[in-house]
Structures are given as C-alpha cells and as structure tokens.
Amino acid sequence: MADNQTSLARAFLAGLWQENPVLRLILGMCPTLAVTTSVQAALTMGASVIFVLIGSNLVVSLMRNLLKPHLRILMFTLTIAAFVTIADLFLKAYQPAMSAKLGPYIPLIIVNCIIICRAEACASKNGLLVSLADAVGMGLGFTGALAVLALIRELLATGQIVFEFGRKVALVSLPDVPLFRMAGMAMPVGAFVTLGLMLGLVKMVTSRQS
C-alpha cells in the first residue's frame, strides 16, 4: 500500500517539475507559443488540455490490454479526438468569445505531443489511479508553464493583466512606461525569445542543483 502511494505521488509530482512537459521535455510547443498572448487564454488552454489528458489517459488505461501494437497510435488519436471534440463544443457553448480567440488551437490539442506521449509512456502500461495522477500532474505542469509565459508576455506587451467575464477586469495595472509597452512581446518573436530565455533559466537552475 505504501509502495502504491509513493508511486502515485511520484507520478503526480514528476509532471510538475522533474518531467515538466514544456520546460524539460520540450513537448507541445505549438499551443505554448500561440496562446500565451494573454493569461486568460493560457489558462483556458491549460484547462482544456487537463480535461483531454485525464479523459484520454483513463480510457487508454482501461483498454490497455486490448490494444494491438500496430493499431495503438490510431486508437490513441481517435480517443483524443473524441475528448477534444467535447472540450471544443463545451467552450463554444459557454465561452464563445474565448473559443473564437483560441480558434484552431483547441482542435489542435489532438496532435499535441504531450497527450499522445503520456498515453504511450504511462497510460498504456499503468493502472487507472497512476494514469489519473500522471494526467493531473502533467496537465498542471503544462498549465503552470503556459501561465508563467503568458504572464511575462501580457505584462510586458500591455502593462496589465486583463480577465474577461462578461466585462473586462484588469487585475494588475502597471505604470505607462516604455518598458511595459513592448509591442514585440505580443508578436511571434516575443513568444520564441521569451520561451528560449525561460528554457535557459531552467537549465541554469537544474545544473546548479546537480
């Protein structure tokens, strides 16, 4: 039992830092770079990914004994596509503005390497509970990395963090100085360079530790 709990905890914690999908494994770069112009968009994306990851990990874990090797990837993709359709329809119904803003990046979760990688590396070999813990940990790690990147980019591009629930609410507002009005941060170049520097920082921290 104790052994079981430690493996659960390990599966959960690995995704947060040790095997963080974005910062350590460098998986799922497309949404990471594309939706991080605002914190709210990043969090919505993160929530969708957590939902799809939990769903696909559970289903794959349940059918792991039925899988044929050559049809494995196809079954994974179809499972993921079904859950992504659910998430997409849910967002269209309850968050239409956000759904329009994220555009094709929600359906593109289907080909997000993180999800297929977890299905292959964890869910197809482990039981339900470990797969669930792994999905939640990986999902939270992904969301955290996205949120940090979006925070930096939105703050430096517009000087404020804006959330929209029916009406716009600015959570943080910084003074109107050139440092906080870098238009480049909202453009692709801001995404690539900020993420590059973040990865460098992570590498520096981990090399200090070891």
Added chain:
Amino acid sequence: MDTFETLLLGFLGIVIVNNLVFTKFLGICPYLGVSGRIDMAFGMGCAVTFVVTLAGALTWLIDHLVLMPYGLDVLRYVCFILVIAGAVQLVEMYVRKFFPVLYDSFGIFLPLITTNCAILGMCLFINLWGIDNLPEAVVLSIGAGLGFTLAICIMAGIRENLELADVPPVLRGAPITLITAGLLTLAFMGFAGMIR
C-alpha cells in the same frame, strides 16, 4: 484571370506572408527537432508537402461532400485525423513498395507526420477561412507545405553554422534554437501586410 490572380495571391500569401511556422506556430515540433541538418530538413519538408496536399484535398472533399450536407460537423475532428493518419499510412506503403531508395532516406519521418500540427492545422484553416472551391484548397495546401519546407531549411542552414558559434553553455540546444527562431520570425515580419 480573376481566379488565377486569387490563386496566385493566396499561394504567395501562405508561403511568405502568412507562413504557418512563423505566424501561426504550426509544425514547431519538427521545426525544432529535425532541423539539425539541411538534407534531413529538406526530406522532412518534402514529405510534409506531399502529405499536406493530399490531406488538404481529401479533407476538403469529405467536409463539403459528406459532413456539411448531412450536418455531421461534430465528427469533423475525428474524420480529419483519420484521413490524415490514413493518408500517411498509404504514402508510407506506396513509397516503400515503389521507391525503396526514397523510403530509406525519409522513411523515419513519415510516421512522425501524423502528429505534425501543420497538417491538421492547414486542414482546419481551410475550413475556418471558408475556402469553397477545390483548386483553391489544393493550392493553399501546396503553399503551406512549401512554406514549411522553406522555414525548416532556412533554420537548418542557420543551425549548421550555429554549431561553430560560441554559445553560452546554459543556452545550448533548445534555448538558442528558440531564440534564433524568434529572430527569424522578425525577419519574416517584413512581409506582413503585403497580401491581405
């Protein structure tokens, strides 16, 4: 003449101005992963161009002949990914049977292409932009593939030279590649707004 002009503008637009890699962040995984050597990058680009053309045409046909008339829009994503996976499988089998030399050189990339976001992304964009004739969909798909090839080859060329540069140890590998990619998008932003 008018349609020819639309096609040409659309083609140039997607290759240079709205390049999927530089402006839409699609296909970033192979763009960062397989851009180490120029010949491999070119092989990957060719394979992607081929599959995206096939997939773009097939998904457009399925979308307009099956899904839309019968109100099956819910099944769009499942159908698209099935078509792409099937197309990749077919191409792999065909190339292995008839062009074994070619298969040996880019055979390893073919399974990877199923999970290349540029392909699914292009199929979704064709649907999102409301492209309503087949020739335009095909031309845009070819353009998307060529744009990807262009981006990945430029990147591979830079990275081959980057190996000779003195990069700070913490930035070696992925970080410097991302920063280079960022500067490259800055160069391509010079084309922004030229078409559409």
